Amino acid sequence: MNFDPRYLDRNFTSVGTRPIRPDGVDKVTGRARYGADFNMAGQLVGRVLRSPHAHATIRKIDTSKAEKLAGVKAVITAADLPDLTDGDAAMYDILDNCMARNKALYDGHAVAAVAAVDARTARQALKLIEVDYEVLPHVTDVDEAMKHSAPLINEATFTEGLEEKPVKPSNVTKRSQFGHGDVHQGFGHADFIVERSFKTEQTHQGYIEPHACVASVSSDGTADLWVCTQGHFVYRQHCAQLLGMEASKLRVTSSEIGGGFGGKTHVWAEPVALALSRKAGRPVKLVMTRDEVFRASGPTSATSIDIRIGARKDGTITAAEATLRYSSGPYAGTWAEIGAMTAFACYRLDNVKTVGYEVLVNRPKTAAYRAPSAPMAAFAVESAIDELAKEIGMDAVEFRIRNAAQEGTRSSYGPVYGPIGIGPTLEAVKNHPHMKAPLGKNQGRGMACGFWFNFGGQTCTDLNIGMDGSVSLAVGTVDVGGSRASLSLVAAEELGIAYEQVKAVVADTSSLGYNDMTDGSRGTFSSSMATISAARNAIKVLRERAAQMWDIPVDDVVWEKGHAIAKGEKHGNLGRLSLKEIATASGKTGGPIAGHSELVADGAGVSFATHICDIEVDPETGATRVLRYTVVQDAGKAVHPTYVEGQYQGGAAQGIGWALNEEYIYGKDGRLQNPGFLDYRIPVCSDLPMIDTQILEIPNPNHPYGVRGVGETSIVPPLAAIANAVSNAVGVRMTHIPMSPPRILAALEAEQAG
């Protein structure tokens, strides 16, 4: 790669405008094809048998009756997905999660699957599969799972990250620690100390589109997979590895995506569908039901967090400490580690220490959820920060401004910050009209800050110029939030042509080099970098072709505003050649004109946001209503401001649901009690006010246009902002998310009882 990603201040023509998205008409007319919209001739219906037990040894599975049922074409168990992971522990966990081997580890864990000619036959076949379980004691609560008396989920788990290797196994897979300075000394200098414990319940990303795919394995060993995913190249790698295929022989095509938010970064059904198709010799379509999505995809962690923060009378924080316990399902994760890194990232601290514990529980394997792990840590920290400001007698915003991190601050997770936006978002909030609006009875206002790292990754892009001068842009990052529009704007900007001349598509895995998935808020950051690089490579070719057409040295040709221009007085009468003129002549100047780029887009800029929330609480019922909500966030550069605002609003809306209603509820039997949208209540339009947004632009020095990621940070502050608002409305500190009506009433009653 010979590409300079450094930021250069410039005036934009296309970037920063708000054209209609290229996928918009198809989506509003129903033409867009989502995962379940693909069909093939002769396709079978796949269905999965799932464990009804939270924890059980699988003694035996008898599939003989199901196999004899007319219309059943294949039945598979773990025996059809042998362990080919070659010691890769993370891949083995994915394999075991796709199809349980020796033990069922949660209610909903797949134990067998069938492919049949229709759904009715497939369901009948599932009923004919006999599984002999030995039910084991289970644990679903994160704090309970850490106790010595808790049932062991994996007897080979010895806590990693301790100074001495433990002699006994436990449900704690790892301890991680971050920080600097001396917190003991720091607390010694504090005039006020706030110390509290917090809990958050497990939530699901709540994407509207369930997981869906069609797998077709040919008798020659090649295969196709059409799937709803955030990363079709990653799915190809994982599926190929799990099924013992060469990656190049598996072509994966991503569909439109009805929401992912981190939940579609992980394979569940896809290896199963491929294994069924391989065994049946026919295409297999596998669509998860909503019940299956809740029980057996990847929700976020439940958490238990202790916070201690000390400050002097003048409002300077002297020390901050957090212990964070995150559930990861029955497999090892790094979720508490991320929480420990993000917890105090907004602040300038001389003495800080965070410790994270990854905890196994009999729940589904935790997956990423939009800035994974950060919202829960922010809830705990920002609640304690608010409380500390009150104790000192300072305004909550002023207290945060006084302690906010800035350029040159050593972050709580280690490195020193470059230019960052936490201070500007706080100043914007301080001056926002929302902060001065009057409140009524039973109403409260809260605000909170949030941080997310953002990252880049491997990215490959092709830019092809047609003979009519139109431009095809093939990208490998799945468009989850309007990136085809933003990347078309970037291509138009770089080439100096109109947005309407560019058509962006998401290419399949056989048409483009490898791309990491769309996660870490990297879609627009990474693919815009690759698009700029590809466009610059295409411009180089365009200049060469123009030089041929003029019969002058290529060094005498420059590219400006979509045209080749011959520079120098000696070429003064050559006029200029448009991109279209050069493209039309391309057949006679060397053939097609294209620009290609493959790069690792490192150097993503960290992102900060500050949110304000007004809420009304009914003290008789505990019911809440969000009255007003404002998001202020640094985008670096908003390529398509409408979609940046959409990301801000979407994150806030999901955070509101998480803060007020959403939670996984398990019975004593370890079974999920609410696997459906009637009992697991995500916010709908009528629950939400119009969410106001304010985009700040502090350029990322490591992107040519200054772009930072914007997709995730917006979900970090809401839990805390809403908790602060509710606490201010009712006069009781809320410490347990979600703040559902029963939980608010219980907190009020506990306060009254003293």
Place this chain on the structure above:
Amino acid sequence: MVEVTLWGSLGTAAGGKNKVDIEAKDIRELFRKLAEQYPGLEPWIDRGIAVSIDGVIYRDTWSKELPQGAEIFLLPRLAGG
């Protein structure tokens, strides 16, 4: 020679050190020499470590040079949503 700071848990795997001096010109050489000199770090490197150079985080650009005097900080490789 560059000074490399390890995050808390990684320091434990390196025998309790939170700073190490390594003669390395780029990230690739840094990881190779870390694994040679501190075998306890090898599984962590295999699983993925990000490198912060003067505050800019690199996850995959192993050819990135380590400038003399730069602040080098090792971090866990992150997941995102």
